[in-house]
Amino acid sequence: ELKVEQNPLFLSMQEGKNYTIYCNYSTTSDRLYWYRQDPGKSLESLFVLLSNGAVKQEGRLMASLDTKARLSTLHITAAVHDLSATYFCVAMRDDKIIFGKGTRLHILP
Amino acid sequence: DVKVTQSSRYLVKRTGEKVFLECVQDMDHENMFWYRQDPGLGLRLIYFSYDVKMKEKGDIPEGYSVSREKKERFSLILESASTNQTSMYLCASSLIAGRNWFFGPGTRLLVL
Numbered sequence: 001e002l003k004v005e006q007n008p009l010f011l012s013m014q015e016g017k018n019y020t021i022y023c024n025y026s027t028t029s030d031r032l033y034w035y036r037q038d039p040g041k042s043l044e045s046l047f048v049l050l051s052n053g054a055v056k057q058e059g060r061l062m063a064s065l066d067t068k069a070r071l072s073t074l075h076i077t078a079a080v081h082d083l084s085a086t087y088f089c090v091a092m093r094d095d096k097i098i099f100g101k102g103t104r105l106h107i108l109p
Numbered sequence: 110d111v112k113v114t115q116s117s118r119y120l121v122k123r124t125g126e127k128v129f130l131e132c133v134q135d136m137d138h139e140n141m142f143w144y145r146q147d148p149g150l151g152l153r154l155i156y157f158s159y160d161v162k163m164k165e166k167g168d169i170p171e172g173y174s175v176s177r178e179k180k181e182r183f184s185l186i187l188e189s190a191s192t193n194q195t196s197m198y199l200c201a202s203s204l205i206a207g208r209n210w211f212f213g214p215g216t217r218l219l220v221l
Contacts, residue, residue, distance in 0.1 A: 033209070042199060042212040043152075088151070099144075101151040 006100035023089030113213035128187040132200030141183035
């Protein structure tokens with residue numbers, strides 16, 4: 001059974017700091033997604049990671065995938081307040097889609 | 110831009126009422142999904158559809174049904190609403206199964 005675990009579930013950090021959100025999944029996954037959700041709003045696609053070693057970057061966010069370790073990371077560089085949101089990791093296998101519980105990120109000015 | 114719209118942003122219903130949540134997408138996507146989102150539980154799949162008149166149960170279908178009479182519209186039905194169905198409901202669509210989903214704005218349902 002495919003399970004997805006994110007940690008931490010809540011993170012409060014200062015602007016300018018770096019941090020990493022971790023996403024572990026329990027069995028092989030065909031692909032791995034990261035989504036962002038702002039309070040009261042819907043989910044917005046950030047990255048799709050398709051293969052081992054894949055790295056995607058946009059602005060201060062960088063996502064990577066290690067299929068051997070069954071681990072994806074979302075790294076935040078020099079955080080800014082605008083990045084405050086909840087970030088979801090999503091794994092997929094055989095058309096079954098499993099969401100992580102989300103990491104609520106709060107960046108303090 | 111893909112647009113996924115949901116009929117209501119906020120809805121208040123009473124226990125036992127029949128509730129319809131409508132979702133419409135304008136990009137001719139084959140696949141449509143209904144999720145509910147609850148604090149501490151993340152998103153859970155209720156039902157999905159890969160084609161018109163086709164439906165598949167997700168992880169938590171109990172108490173819900175769906176209808177897909179037209180490709181662009183996917184409706185979630187609560188036959189007899191209960192308080193434990195108070196939640197945020199998110200509709201999503203995708204062109205190809207397993208590719209990026211586009212989410213609607215969500216419907217926050219309160220059942221009294």
